[in-house]
Amino acid sequence: MAPGVERSFTAASTLEEAMAARRQGAAVLAGGTCMMRDPRRGIDLPEAVVALHRIPALSKVEIEPDHVVIGAAVTHVVLGRALHGAAGFEGLVAAAQGAANPGIRRVATVGGNLCAFDFAAADLSPALLVCEATVELETFKGPKLLGISDFLKDRHTLLTEAIVTRIHLRRDLIASAHIRLPLRKAGDYPVAIVSLAVDKDKRCRIAVGSVEPVARRWTALEQAMAAGPPSALDPERAAGFALEHNDFQGRDGREAEGWYRRQVLPPLVKRGVAALLKTEGLA
Amino acid sequence: MTVTFQLNGEDCRFHGDPMTPLVDILRQERFLTGTKAVCREGFCGACTVHVDDEAVPSCLKPVGLVEGCAVTTIEGLSSGNQALHPLQANLEAADAVQCGMCFPGMVMSLSAFVRDNPHASRPEIKAAMVGNICRCTGYERIVDAVADCLDQARKAGQLVGGINV
Amino acid sequence: MSELSATVMNLPRRDAQDKLRGRTKYTNDRVRPDMLHAVLLRSTVAAGRIRRLDVSAALRCPGVRAVATGADAPGLYGIGIADHPLLAIDTIRYHGEPIAVIAAETEKQARAALAAIMLEVEPLAPVSTMAAALQPAARLVHEGWRGYEVITEGGARAGNIAWEAKSSRGDVDAAFARPDIRIVESSFTVGRQSHVPFEPRVAIGSWEDGRAHIQTSTQVPWTVRNVTGRVMQLPPGRVRVTVPPVGGGFGLKFDASIEPITALLARMTGRTVVLENTRQEEMATCLCRENAEIRIRSAVTAEGHIAGREAVVLMDCGAYGGEQVFLTTMTAHTLGGNYKVGATRLVSRAVYTNTPPNGAFRACNGVYNAFALERHTDEICDALGFDPMEFRKKNVLGDGDLGATGQVFEDDVLGPMLGRMEALRATTGTSEAKADGRLYGMATTVGTWFVFVGPSAATVNLNADGSATLVTSGVEIGSGTMVQSLPQIVAGQLGLAPDQVIVREADTDAAGLDVGVGGGRTTVSIGAASVAACAEVREKLLRTAGEMLQTRPEDLVLRDGRVEITARPGSGMSIPVVVAHAQATTGPITGSGAFTARNTPAMSGCAMGHFIDALDIPVFVVHEAEVAVDPDTGHVEVLAYRVVQDVGRALNPRAILGQIQGGVVQGLGYALHEEVTLTADGRIAQDDFETYRLPLAQDAVPVAADLYEGAPSMGPLGTKGAGEVPILAVGAAIGCAVARAIGKPVRQLPLTPPRVLRLLHEREPPPELSHIAPGWAANTLG
Structure with missing residues (x-):
């Protein structure tokens, strides 16, 4: 920032106010847990920011019989608490309650987690992928709805002219699970994440985070499991399929090399299926 | 920009960059050095304070986000001659x-x-x-x-x- | 009341309340608005020549009050050899090396002015590894090594070998040539460990009445004083060092580093100057536990007698010799410890590389040599079919056995300690059931360490209110010696309650020489000096009281704050009455005491280039770990951990158990989680808490510990230092337990999940140590 220039800080109380600031070039400030680390990475803080935490509509979780709406400014802790006990959302709850550490979870938001596009180890991405979530954006041209897969792929460009406002989830899951593998018990970013869900048609959805730069569905494994008999929902069998259909290119990072991330996927699938079988929906 | 919040039960007014980490204001302006800035990235927890009764890292909290909030530091938990928590x-x-x-x-x-x-x-x-x-x-x-x-x-x-x- | 029973107690810490309330002012809490802030210009290349360094534009930047370069502090410092400039002079030897420093009104202004320094560097190809440094044609990290002042004589040096220490006892060639032996050879490599004290290195310097005053977070106030004198070319007496409570040291603060810079800037500006490493700087330039490479060969008979042993230990000192020069000594006592060996020869070399300099870390050198020796011992047992526990019981050092330098060990200590471990295990039970289908391993390992004695001084002033003030150069770094063991010792000597003993924080103007808080020496060395000071106080006190009571001093005793006639409890008078009388008649009652090592002899000709030929106070440990290894992911879970530690005499058992718990968990970090790697351009890759994985609460286990008392010690009341050694054999116990769990040799630490998974799938390459020559003698400078 040039000397003498005062930083512009808008705590928007409506979405319109936020969009106005955004049009002026303000960067979106959610919980701050990502942006506030930028100076340490040699990136200056933006000259103008707009904070979303005062917009009521973005700070609540609405749970309806057939769907759930999550505001982008909802924190991990609030999300985990709100969906705790809601059948089918075990995986999303585990993601919200297992990410980072408790202090960060009280601050970091759903929107922030999804918009940190250089953060491959985000827990919510694979968890929302298996929910087949819809991301609602407010763009300069108006609202826009987008599937989570497409959003994750294109968010780099999408976010130049938009704010993530809400996440919409159908309540069509009977069970889900979220298995993360940090190198310690917890506290470091997982080197691999496997999220799994079973929908009302007993079809299994599987997504993988942190292994590649962007989380994605494991379509090859889903198809293999769908082709098999219903007994395919067996931990060992699922791990066997995972080994056979492992089409991931592990990314090399400071904490782990790509081969390791790739290699641990079958055992994580095994754990995930075991966790699924323990849920109320499948037990 | 001016940010107003409650600090250990008293009004606190900060004039300056709203993106200043809360921990720096506590330590450098208020001399509340009980809050420690150790990793400054949210991993170590040494800078934890209560914001509206929730324990959060103050290193990643831009002061702009605590406008109107109640902040309690370790000095405010058991102050003066009060018994230890x-x-x-x-x-x-x-x-x-x-x-x-x-x-x-x-x-x-x-x-x-x-x-x-x-x-x-x-x-x-x-x-x-x-x-x-x-x-x-x-x-x-x-x-x-x-x-x-x-x-x-x-x-x-x-x-x-x-x-x- | 005996002296001992008056001293031994679980005294709580007097500093706990303030620390818990956030009121303790560590050095970095003492920054005032009127201070100047200093920031360093650090090198962004690992090796190079400075072609141009022009700071004139930086001096004109807003708020800047001074800029200093190497030319302003031309003296060199070091341990053993003076090879280290305060700020780089002409040559850059590591990534992150300080080149210049700016003092400005605010940190922001100082940082902004860094960009105005004109620096041109001609980069050189860095010598990044010890393998590269030992190549015959390797570029010299220190071209002018021959010209350096040698501070301690005796070490062999050449080119990139900063220092070489050897020990040799008996005819090793003959032992290896025996027809009845088998030879077992093992190679190991270990990475660095970063201390990560919560308070980084920080100093506040001022210039007062023509002298420097440095307040700093250090373990070695006298070293800071002396190094500041050296680099500023001042008599060291013109430097005063005081030490507030220290927010963790673990050995990192056992050397001077940035502190003298604040004195230099204070002299230039007449202002008080603060310099604090950012966390990134702290980790990127940490004086880590060194990475090391070890080859060890043993000749063992079918009966399990170790007839001969030889080893080569390469220690990376980084760009400057530092502690590693001294620590080459330790191999003789760590790798050369634990077991009775027929003939032995060991060489330990500190090797210069273009990497950040290494330093001292809790049980320096011992941690990895214990790992190597214990894993090697298990490989011997595997190769020759011995039971590892029986082999250890048969071979551990006992009364009259010889160490590598020919030192004669006294008393059977390790043998009975192994028995105590079995008894401890019988009470705790084992945890195999918790492995729950994972691979299970248990290992019992031993370790040999020592108390680094050396000079300490103490003064005790007896006050008219009956309290005593203890003045030393000791520092409270967290281990509790200044708030628990020392007041306990002084109170026990003078018949006072520990809270009547005031402990002065270190001030080199007030207290005599001390070599610093480290090596487990404070309770022993400062404690012994304090006992000596108390003897003088007692003598004066009893003499005065004897005159007042018309009784011979030898019939008097100090107890419960009174001087009493021994046979008549409740007789006599309170200490304040005696002190008041003395003050009015002979003057205030004070005593001073001093202590240093007795220099236990080694065998003539056995130790070459050693700073310590023999251990004055050996310390032994037995560590036992139970682990479960996940065969799918390589994660190691520690199921249980047990320690039997030789403490000599436990003055504060509860405090010692706290040190053991903390030291073991720090060792678990070293063994399992904490990995430092160097990038291709010579940087430490893990310079933050995201990538440097410290153990967290869930990675810790409660350590079951048994304190072994009664082994010989020259320490006061038979004490040995207890805070240094708990980390010693953790890498060993975990390494051996994991090797047994997975059925594969473990030759490298840390055992991160990816490494364990590679080991399981036999994809982990064995250590490549072709730069260690096959013949032992070829690895020495002759």
Whole structure:
């Protein structure tokens, strides 16, 4: 920032106010847990920011019989608490309650987690992928709805002219699970994440985070499991399929090399299926 | 920009960059040096304070986000001649302290935890400590002290912090 | 009341309340608004020549009050050899090396002015590894090594070998040539460990009445004083060092580093100057536990007698010699410890590389040599079919056995300690059931360490209110010696309660020489000096009281704050009455005491280039770990951990158990989680808490510990230091337990999940140590 220039800080109380600031070039400030680390990475803080935490509509979780709406400014802790006990959302709850550490979870938001596009180890991405979530954006041209897969792929460009406002989830899951593998018990970013869900048609959805730069569905494994008999929902069998259909290119990072991330996927699938079988929906 | 918030029960007005980390204001402007800036990235927990009664890292909290909030630091938890918070008393009794630098943050994290989780198990206590690093003690005595604190409160029929159950 | 029973107690810490309330002012809490802030210009290349360094534009930047370069502090410092400039002079030897420093009104202004320094560097190809440094044609990290002042004589040096220490006892060639032996050879490599004290290195310097005053977070106030004198070319007496409570040290603060810079800037500006490493700087330039490479060969008979042993230990000192020069000594006592060996020869070399300099870390050198020796011992047992526990019981050092330098060990200590471990295990039970289908391993390992004695001084002033003030250069770094063991010792000597003993924080203007808080020496060395000071106080006190009571001093005793006639409890008078009388008649009662090592002899000709030929106070440990290894992911879970530690005499058992718990968990970090790697351009890759994985609460286990008392010690009341050694054999116990769990040799630490998974799938390459020559002698400078 040039000397003498005062930083512009808008705590928007409506979405319109936020969009106005955004049009002026303000960067979106959610919980701050990502942006506030930028100076340490040699990136200056933006000259103008707009904070979303005062917009009521973005700070609540609405749970309806057939769907759930999550505001982008909802924190991990609030999300985990709100969906705790809601059948089918075990995986999303585990993601919200297992990410980072408790202090960060009280601050970091759903929107922030999804918009940190250089953060491959985000827990919510694979968890929302298996929910087949819809991301609602407010763009300069108006609202826009987008599937989570497409959003994750294109968010780099999408976010130049938009704010993530809400996440919409159908309540069509009977069970889900979220298995993360940090190198310690917890506290470091997982080197691999496997999220799994079973929908009302007993079809299994599987997504993988942190292994590649962007989380994605494991379509090859889903198809293999769908082709098999219903007994395919067996931990060992699922791990066997995972080994056979492992089409991931592990990314090399400071904490782990790509081969390791790739290699641990079958055992994580095994754990995930075991966790699924323990849920109320499948037990 | 001016940011107004409550700091340990008193009005606090800050004039300056709203993206300044809260910890820097506490330490450099208010000389509340009990809040420690150790990693500045949200991993160590040494800078933990309560914002509207929630334990959060103050290193990643731009002061602009605490406008209108109530901030409590370790100095505000048991000030002046006040008795130690029961958790602090248990940590002292367990001879848990060594270099001591992690403890203000540890106390701020865990004082909120014992308030909210009166029936926590040992594994739950450890899970609550994932964001508070201690390099000296090897943790177990801190866990002992938290467990003792909860035990005593349960026996007295109180939540830690003195509220009747 | 005996002296011992008046001293031994679980005294609580007097500093706990303030630390828990956030009121303790560490050095970095003492920054005032009127201070100047200093920031360093650090090198962004690992090796190079400074072609141009022009700071004139930086001096004109807003708020800047001074800029200093190497030319302003031309003296060199070091341990053993003076090879280290305060700020780089002409040559850059590591990534992150300080080149210039700016003092400005605010940190922001100082940082902004860094960009105005004109620096041109001609980069050189860095010598990044010890393998590269030992190549015959390797570029010299220190071209002018021959010209350096040698501070301690005796070490062999050449080119990139900063220092070489050897020990040799008996005819090793003959032992290896025996027809009845089998030879077992093992190679190991270990990475660095970063201390990560919560308070980084920080100093506040001022210039007062023509002298420097440095307040700093250090373990070695006298070293800071002396190094500041050296680099500023001042008599060291013109430097005063005081030490507030220290927010963790673990050995990192056992050397001077940035502190003298504040004195330099204070002299230039007449202002008080603060310099604090950012966390990134702290980790990127940490004086880590060194990475090391070890080859060890043993000749063992079918009966399990170790007839001969030889080893080569390469220690990376980084860009400057530092502690590693001294620590080459330790191999003789760590790798050369634990077991009785027929003939032995060991060489330990500190090797210069273009990497950040290494330093001292809790049980320096011992941690990895214990790992190597214990894993090697298990490989011997595997190769020859011995039971590892029986082999250890048969071979551990006992009364009259010889160490590597020919030192004669006294008393059977390790043998009975192994028995105590079995008894401890019988009470705790084992945890195999918790492995729950994972691979299970248990290992019992031993370790040999020592108390680093050396000079200490103490003064005790007896006050008219009956309290005593203890003045030493000791520092409270968290281990509790200044708030527990020392007041306990003084109180026990003078018949006072420990809270009547005031402990002065270190001030080199007030207290005599001390070599610093480290090596487990404070309780022993400062404690012994304090006992000596108390003897003088007692003598004066009893003489005065004897005159007052018309009784012979030898019939008097100090107890419960009174001087009493021994046979008549409750007789006599209170200490304040005696002190008041003395003050009015002979003057205030004070005593001073001093202590240093007795220099236990080694065998003539056995030790070459050693700073310590023999251990004055050996310390032994037995560590036992139970682990479960996940065969799918390589994660190691520690199921149980047990320690039997030789403490001599436990003055504060509860405090010692706290040190053991903390030291073991720090060792678990070293063994399992904490990994430092160097990038291709010579940087430490893990310079933050995201990537440097410290153990967290869930990674810790409660350590079951048994304190072994009664082994010989020259320490006061038979004490040995207890805070240094708990980390010693953790890498060993975990390494051996994991090797047994997975059925594969473990030759490298840390055992991160990816490494364990590679080991399981036999994809982990064995250590490549072709730069260690096959013949032992070829690895020495002759």
